[in-house]
Amino acid sequence: xxxxxxxxxxxxxxxxxxxxxxxxxxxxxxxxxxxxxxxxxxxxxxxxxxxxxxxxxxxxxxxxxxxxxxxxxxxxxxxxxxxxxxxxxxxxxxxxxxxxxxxxxxxxxxxxxxxxxxxxxxxxxxxxxxxxxxxxxxxxxxxxxxxxxxxxxxxxxxxxxxxxxxxxxxx
Amino acid sequence: xxxxxxxxxxxxxxxxxxxxxxxxxxxxxxxxxxxxxxxxxxxxxxxxxxxxxxxxxxxxxxxxxxxxxxxxxxxxxxxxxxxxxxxxxxxxxxxxxxxxxxxxxxxxxxxxxxxxxxxxxxxxxxxxxxxxxxxxxxxxxxxxxxxxxxxxxxxxxxxxxxxxxxxxxxxxxxxxxxxxxxxxxxxxxxxxxxxxxxxxxxxxxxxxxxxxxxxxxxxxxxxxxxxxxxxxxxxxxxxxxxxxxxxxxxxxxxxxxxxxxxxxxxxxxxxxxxxxxxxxxxxxxxxxxxxxxxxxxxxxxxxxxxxxxxxxxxxxxxxxxxxxxxxxxxxxxxxxxxxxxxxxxxxxxxxxxxxxxxxxxxxxxxxxxxxxxxxxxxxxxxxxxxxxxxxxxxxxxxxxxxxxxxxxxxxxxxxxxxxxxxxxxxxxxxxxxxxxxxxxxxxxxxxxxxxxxxxxxxxxxxxxxxxxxxxxxxxxxxxxxxxxxxxxxxxxxxxxxxxxxxxxxxxxxxxxxxxxxxxxxxxxxxxxxxxxxxxxxxxxxxxxxxxxxxxxxxxxxxxxxxxxxxxxxxxxxxxxxxxxxxxxxxxxxxxx
Ligand SMILES: Cc1cc2nc3c(=O)[nH]c(=O)nc-3n(C[C@H](O)[C@H](O)[C@H](O)COP(=O)(O)OP(=O)(O)OC[C@H]3O[C@@H](n4cnc5c(N)ncnc54)[C@H](O)[C@@H]3O)c2cc1C
Ligand SMILES: Cc1ncc(C[n+]2csc(CCOP(=O)(O)OP(=O)(O)O)c2C)c(N)n1
Ligand SMILES: [Mg+2]
Numbered sequence: 001x002x003x004x005x006x007x008x009x010x011x012x013x014x015x016x017x018x019x020x021x022x023x024x025x026x027x028x029x030x031x032x033x034x035x036x037x038x039x040x041x042x043x044x045x046x047x048x049x050x051x052x053x054x055x056x057x058x059x060x061x062x063x064x065x066x067x068x069x070x071x072x073x074x075x076x077x078x079x080x081x082x083x084x085x086x087x088x089x090x091x092x093x094x095x096x097x098x099x100x101x102x103x104x105x106x107x108x109x110x111x112x113x114x115x116x117x118x119x120x121x122x123x124x125x126x127x128x129x130x131x132x133x134x135x136x137x138x139x140x141x142x143x144x145x146x147x148x149x150x151x152x153x154x155x156x157x158x159x160x161x162x163x164x165x166x167x168x169x170x171x
Numbered sequence: 172x173x174x175x176x177x178x179x180x181x182x183x184x185x186x187x188x189x190x191x192x193x194x195x196x197x198x199x200x201x202x203x204x205x206x207x208x209x210x211x212x213x214x215x216x217x218x219x220x221x222x223x224x225x226x227x228x229x230x231x232x233x234x235x236x237x238x239x240x241x242x243x244x245x246x247x248x249x250x251x252x253x254x255x256x257x258x259x260x261x262x263x264x265x266x267x268x269x270x271x272x273x274x275x276x277x278x279x280x281x282x283x284x285x286x287x288x289x290x291x292x293x294x295x296x297x298x299x300x301x302x303x304x305x306x307x308x309x310x311x312x313x314x315x316x317x318x319x320x321x322x323x324x325x326x327x328x329x330x331x332x333x334x335x336x337x338x339x340x341x342x343x344x345x346x347x348x349x350x351x352x353x354x355x356x357x358x359x360x361x362x363x364x365x366x367x368x369x370x371x372x373x374x375x376x377x378x379x380x381x382x383x384x385x386x387x388x389x390x391x392x393x394x395x396x397x398x399x400x401x402x403x404x405x406x407x408x409x410x411x412x413x414x415x416x417x418x419x420x421x422x423x424x425x426x427x428x429x430x431x432x433x434x435x436x437x438x439x440x441x442x443x444x445x446x447x448x449x450x451x452x453x454x455x456x457x458x459x460x461x462x463x464x465x466x467x468x469x470x471x472x473x474x475x476x477x478x479x480x481x482x483x484x485x486x487x488x489x490x491x492x493x494x495x496x497x498x499x500x501x502x503x504x505x506x507x508x509x510x511x512x513x514x515x516x517x518x519x520x521x522x523x524x525x526x527x528x529x530x531x532x533x534x535x536x537x538x539x540x541x542x543x544x545x546x547x548x549x550x551x552x553x554x555x556x557x558x559x560x561x562x563x564x565x566x567x568x569x570x571x572x573x574x575x576x577x578x579x580x581x582x583x584x585x586x587x588x589x590x591x592x593x594x595x596x597x598x599x600x601x602x603x604x605x606x607x608x609x610x611x612x613x614x615x616x617x618x619x620x621x622x623x624x625x626x627x628x629x630x631x632x633x634x635x636x637x638x639x640x641x642x643x644x645x646x647x648x649x650x651x652x653x654x655x656x657x658x659x660x661x662x663x664x665x666x667x668x669x670x671x672x673x674x675x676x677x678x679x680x681x682x683x684x685x686x687x688x689x690x691x692x693x694x695x696x697x698x699x700x701x702x703x704x705x706x707x708x709x710x711x712x713x714x715x716x717x718x719x720x721x722x723x724x725x726x727x728x729x730x731x732x733x734x735x736x737x738x739x740x741x742x743x744x745x746x747x748x749x750x751x752x753x754x755x756x757x758x759x760x761x762x763x
Contacts, residue, residue: 017358018357018358021307021309022295022299022307025296025299026299029299029300033300064487064491067487068484068487068488071482071483071484071486071488072484074483074484075329075482075483075484076304077303077304077324077356077358077359078358079358080357080358
């Protein structure tokens with residue numbers, strides 16, 4: 001039987017799909033219907049001429065569950081390829097966040113100083129607020145956001161993870 | 172029936188044309204506002220036969236029966252809204268049992284989609300998890316391609332239901348038709364050839380096995396009659412014992428001496444013990460369903476498992492495969508046979524002889540024995556008599572769901588594939604009667620018999636009217652125990668014999684009901700009359716409802732109680748003596 005007590009780990013999956021109506025619904029429905037986690041999901045058309053979109057999913061599970069997720073995604077008729085980036089060599093991961101911080105005085109100055117240290121960019125500023133743009137690995141974003149919390153964090157918008165393998169080969 | 176590629180026609184005409192080009196001769200359907208143009212196109216031709224059902228669920232099960240008994244794709248045509256929702260159960264049933272269907276639904280015109288128009292529902296949304304794939308057609312230009320693709324997807328790889336939702340304006344619109352020839356699917360290309368290195372690995376395991384067993388399933392039926400022929404050769408070549416799931420019955424002949432009977436929850440003592448104690452398991456097109464494995468962590472603990480399946484997601488889903496082989500099981504069996512012969516492989520004769528001795532000891536338990544009666548008809552006896560009096564290559568059996576279904580699986584012997592139609596994965600009461608109609612449509616001269624329960628059969632009883640209209644002389648053999656017997660059995664075993672809502676109260680008089688439908692009714696209460704009445708049923712050239720009054724409190728054994736292992740199964744004689752409720756743990760009671 002399948003070992004139930006194997007460790008749960010985080011995986012980044014890249015899924016190339018035909019960009020047809022409802023394809024995202026199929027992918028999301030598969031995850032909810034079979035009780036898999038979605039920690040983040042991003043999707044956009046990547047090859048317009050070929051009608052191909054790329055979906056990046058961050059999920060977690062035991063090795064057996066991750067294999068099932070891959071196989072189940074592979075069963076969806078509009079899916080071209082599924083790659084578990086976490087299991088197939090080195091890859092890079094990036095996420096973008098827009099972070100709104102409001103405040104005055106020391107807190108405001110501190111927010112700007114930290115933004116500088118994290119190489120966040122100021123996208124909007126008023127006398128009582130900033131909107132920062134920050135790109136990086138999700139944990140870097142988490143860290144920055146937690147630092148902003150006591151400094152007047154208002155809201156955050158994150159894109160979810162985009163990821164790609166390192167080296168010359170494609171999917 | 173040459174395809175008229177490039178010809179101008181309406182969307183509705185394209186539907187008919189595409190069905191004919193796909194080799195369809197019969198569709199099952201029910202009209203309504205959103206499919207009127209297609210019904211109009213249907214009216215103006217006479218190549219395609221339409222079977223008018225009485226409820227859309229009936230159409231889907233009839234199409235399943237048609238598909239399973241022929242190996243072809245079953246086709247359904249229904250209207251939008253309630254027509255589509257009524258068809259959902261049949262689609263899920265087909266999805267679970269890997270039955271190829273194409274379901275065409277009408278939809279409100281494109282410009283009204285999303286406006287809560289009359290009889291609008293989000294059909295593709297509702298059926299996303301009920302189909303292998305579905306389409307909402309956006310323009311008449313893409314309609315022919317989608318229709319042909321739907322057939323390709325339905326029958327390729329692991330078969331399943333595909334839905335095509337066609338808005339009414341597109342049925343009216345004119346466009347250029349394209350034939351099936353130039354449809355190549357962009358993404359869906361299932362792998363059908365098994366990996367040779369893996370097959371060789373499997374052959375090594377098989378040649379060195381001391382206690383091997385073949386465990387076969389519905390995938391062998393899906394693969395076509397050639398796969399069953401190939402299976403027979405391989406099994407005889409190796410001399411190994413063979414068992415099958417409910418869905419695979421008939422792929423290997425029941426009368427053969429290597430046949431152990433069905434395995435699983437209501438499988439035979441010998442099949443389940445052989446599975447539990449084997450050292451090499453060769454799983455061919457079966458999916459380790461929970462009705463088969465029992466407690467998974469105690470499932471065949473000492474064996475190496477070879478698993479052949481066309482669907483990669485079936486492999487390592489429940490049970491870890493030591494040698495996974497992805498491909499069409501018919502191809503893989505042929506390849507196994509070829510390599511076995513080419514390499515001059517021999518089974519380990521001595522080990523195998525000992526293994527068979529052990530199996531014979533299990534067989535000697537005669538786990539399907541039951542105590543017969545001279546005064547009441549025992550359900551097992553009823554199936555045995557039905558089998559003796561109806562058996563033959565031109566007989567097809569469908570079932571409803573419940574105890575009678577299991578007795579049918581245990582006591583009716585199948586010699587050929589595609590003769591046994593049952594709802595396994597979803598367990599849909601109401602499947603059997605309409606499925607029988609679909610089988611009869613496909614095989615007008617065959618004897619088609621539905622082994623039914625009095626509760627299940629009422630769920631799609633209205634289809635007797637379809638039988639009468641289309642002169643389909645199906646024999647509905649109702650094993651009437653006045654209970655939802657399978658539910659009552661579980662209540663007896665697990666809930667202190669509190670028979671909550673499982674008595675079939677206020678039953679109709681099935682003989683009069685048959686007559687009301689213009690069909691033929693028979694009742695039998697005495698075991699002494701049974702043979703004569705079954706013969707009468709066979710003789711009558713009309714649809715028959717046979718009300719066979721059977722023992723009310725009979726339980727279905729052998730049984731692996733939920734949460735137990737294969738070697739913890741209980742037999743009928745033992746069960747009478749002990750309180751079965753006490754053998755099932757609290758954890759087991761949670762399972763279904
Ligand atoms: C009341 C009740 C009691 C039941 N009790 C039992 C029982 O005691 N024993 C029992 O066995 N079942 C029982 N069932 C049925 C059970 O629920 C399952 O439906 C059944 O066991 C599944 O059969 P299968 O494994 O053959 O798979 P199927 O559902 O037939 O699936 C076929 C498998 O083969 C694969 N496949 C399809 N086509 C191909 C191909 N061309 N090549 C290779 N692989 C292919 C598919 O991907 C799939 O994995 C019961 C059902 C009910 C309603
Ligand atoms: C549509 C549906 N509803 C409920 C069930 C649960 N169920 C399984 S078997 C059964 C009883 C079937 O009774 P009957 O048709 O008389 O068959 P018997 O078990 O008595 O042979 C029920 C209610 C089901 N399988 N399908
Ligand atoms: Mg009953």
